[in-house]
Amino acid sequence: MxxxxxxxxxxxxxxxxxxxxxxxxxxxxxxxxxxxxxxxxxxxxxxxxxxxxxxxxxxxxxxxxxxxxxxxxxxxxxxxxxxxxxxxxxxxxxxxxxxxxxxxxxxxxxxxxxxxxxxxxxxxxxxxxxxxxxxxxxxxxxxxxxxxxxxxxxxADAERERQKELEKQRMLKKQEAAEEERKQAEARKQRAEEKNRRKEEYKKLQALKKAQEEDIEDEEEETEEVTVEVKKRSVGKLELCCLIMTVIVMVVAIFLGFMVTYCYDSGRNRCPLLKEAMNVTGIMTYIM
The missing domain is CATH 3.80.10.10 (Ribonuclease Inhibitor)
Structure with a gap:
């Protein structure tokens, strides 16, 4: 057994x-x-x-x-x-x-x-x-x-193959590291470009905003100048009107003065229009 x-x-x-x-x-x-x-x-x-x-x-x-x-x-x-x-x-x-x-x-x-x-x-x-x-x-x-x-x-052959494989792996890691570095560099470049692009856009926006503000200021200044000019013209017209009225009143006053002198010298009954002239002069004076 x-x-x-x-x-x-x-x-x-x-x-x-x-x-x-x-x-x-x-x-x-x-x-x-x-x-x-x-x-x-x-x-x-x-x-x-x-x-x-x-x-x-x-x-x-x-x-x-x-x-x-x-x-x-x-x-x-x-x-x-x-x-x-x-x-x-x-x-x-x-x-x-x-x-x-x-x-x-x-x-x-x-x-x-x-x-x-x-x-x-x-x-x-x-x-x-x-x-x-x-x-x-x-x-x-x-x-x-x-x-x-x-x-x-x-x-020995196996060791050589092992060394070749190790070298291959080292080269592969080196290539992978280089590729990774390239990708990182590309990523950094893209981030930098994106940052610069945003900066440029911001600058353009700021410039556009400033230009719009300047245009608004220019429009306000033009509007103010036009308003001042209109006011000046209005005041000038009013002053001209007042001047004309003043001249007219002065002429009428001179005329009335002349008529009063004449009528007193000749007697009232001889100047029937003097009273009417005095009324007109009073009205004009009131208007002034």
Missing amino acids: AEKERSTVSKEFIKEHIDGREIDLSMCSLTKVPVKELSSFSHGVVLDLSRNSLKSLPDNFATLTHLISLDLSKNSLTELPENFGSLSLLQRIDLYSNKLKGLPLSFAQLKQLKWLDLKGNLLEAELAEVAGTCVDEKECKECAQKVLKYMKEAA
């Missing part, structure tokens, strides 16, 4: 599987790696997790930096964590018979790696050709060297 799958194991369980510097957890039906428990046994630098039911490794697996040998063969791993390269002391890795299609770029950081087995995976054609068949010790050592070189080149 197949052993029941385990998602966790205790420290006591691990202690039972330690032999010197090696921790042998092979064929334990593990579905998860007990990273926290394993980290307590830093003297166990050789870890065998082969023949389990592992489909993935947790991100904190890379904290087991004391490991120098790791056996993950005959599991169902589809990928390794991106930070796998943090296990920089690893000298031997057995990944035989999994479902790996590729390796993380950080794999290039495993500078101590001397032995690697990748056969029995679903590797991409180029990586599979680099890895080789790994049928013996020699080929596994060559696999480690070739794969490290290949991954270093892949990491």
Whole structure:
């Protein structure tokens, strides 16, 4: 009967599987790696997790930096964590018979790696050709060297692409910043033009208002001048009339004086018109 799958194991369980510097957890039906428990046994630098039911490794697996040998063969791993390269002391890795299609770029950081087995995976054609068949010790050592070189080149290419992408993003941000500055400058220009336009309109309105006020003042002055002139003419006519009447009265008075003198000299009965003349003179004097 197949052993029941385990998602966790205790420290006591691990202690039972330690032999010197090696921790042998092979064929334990593990579905998860007990990273926290394993980290307590830093003297166990050789870890065998082969023949389990592992489909993935947790991100904190890379904290087991004391490991120098790791056996993950005959599991169902589809990928390794991106930070796998943090296990920089690893000298031997057995990944035989999994479902790996590729390796993380950080794999290039495993500078101590001397032995690697990748056969029995679903590797991409180029990586599979680099890895080789790994049928013996020699080929596994060559696999480690070739794969490290290949991954270093892949990491360098990826870094160059990353730098290109960063440069592209910087240029894009720069262009966006320039475009934003252009838009802001255009907006400032439009606001300034609008402000100047309003100023000009205000000046024109003020000038028009002033001109209208001046026209009104001119009209009032003209009206006042006309009124004064009319008054002057009226007064002149009245004065002329008075002068004429005065002259007439004076003439009549002179005439009457002459008539009075004449009548007194000749007697009243000889001047029947004197009384009528006196009445006319009285009326004119009253009119004046």
